[in-house]
Amino acid sequence: MRGRVQGVDVIARDWIGLMVEVVESPNEYEIGLKGEVVDETQNTLRIMTEKGLKIVVKKKRTFRVWYGDKIMRIKGDLISYRPEERIKKGLVMLKRAKGVRI
Amino acid sequence: MIKRDKKRESRIAKERVVYLIKRAEEWKNKDYELARRYVELAKKIAMRYRVRVPRGLKTIYCKKCLYPYKSDRFRVRVRKGRVIVTCLNCGFERRIPVR
Numbered sequence: 001m002r003g004r005v006q007g008v009d010v011i012a013r014d015w016i017g018l019m020v021e022v023v024e025s026p027n028e029y030e031i032g033l034k035g036e037v038v039d040e041t042q043n044t045l046r047i048m049t050e051k052g053l054k055i056v057v058k059k060k061r062t063f064r065v066w067y068g069d070k071i072m073r074i075k076g077d078l079i080s081y082r083p084e085e086r087i088k089k090g091l092v093m094l095k096r097a098k099g100v101r102i
Numbered sequence: 103m104i105k106r107d108k109k110r111e112s113r114i115a116k117e118r119v120v121y122l123i124k125r126a127e128e129w130k131n132k133d134y135e136l137a138r139r140y141v142e143l144a145k146k147i148a149m150r151y152r153v154r155v156p157r158g159l160k161t162i163y164c165k166k167c168l169y170p171y172k173s174d175r176f177r178v179r180v181r182k183g184r185v186i187v188t189c190l191n192c193g194f195e196r197r198i199p200v201r
Binding site for chain 2: 009012013014016017038039083084085087088091092095096
């Protein structure tokens with residue numbers, strides 16, 4: 001069903017300041033890390049957790065994101081670009097995906 | 103070939119620039135280096151999508167070294183009809199004319 005999906009443009013938005021939890025990861029010790037994103041590079045997220053600053057790779061991981069009043073699961077491969085590049089690439093990616101209108 | 107939606111891009115870019123610089127202002131007393139990183143990201147976004155940094159937010163940070171102005175790391179003097187803001191991290195002087 002084609003419909004308006006709200007909030008998916010989180011791919012193009014700022015991740016700094018969002019609450020994030022690692023849901024899936026090839027490294028089992030990373031699963032369950034939860035906290036606020038403080039910084040971001042092309043390949044990693046820096047997350048401020050209760051146990052201190054943790055650096056998590058974006059690729060091959062799945063994140064649970066609290067964005068506004070929504071909770072979403074987002075694959076890390078979708079956001080593995082530089083933060084300033086993601087606006088352009090994220091929007092193009094959403095346009096290419098079928099069934100998603102933003 | 104998919105056409106880019108440039109209006110939407112610049113709208114998101116504008117929001118992100120404002121958000122990041124405001125966040126830098128909040129964080130400058132907790133983590134000065136991180137605050138600088140936020141300003142750097144905001145400037146990168148503004149340059150790439152050709153968005154202006156709003157006037158009020160422009161004078162929050164040093165134009166040269168990008169550190170936000172923080173108490174006892176900057177100086178404000180009035181000289182020859184201009185307000186002169188000196189950054190004490192890098193020594194850069196910003197001159198703002200007084201009308």
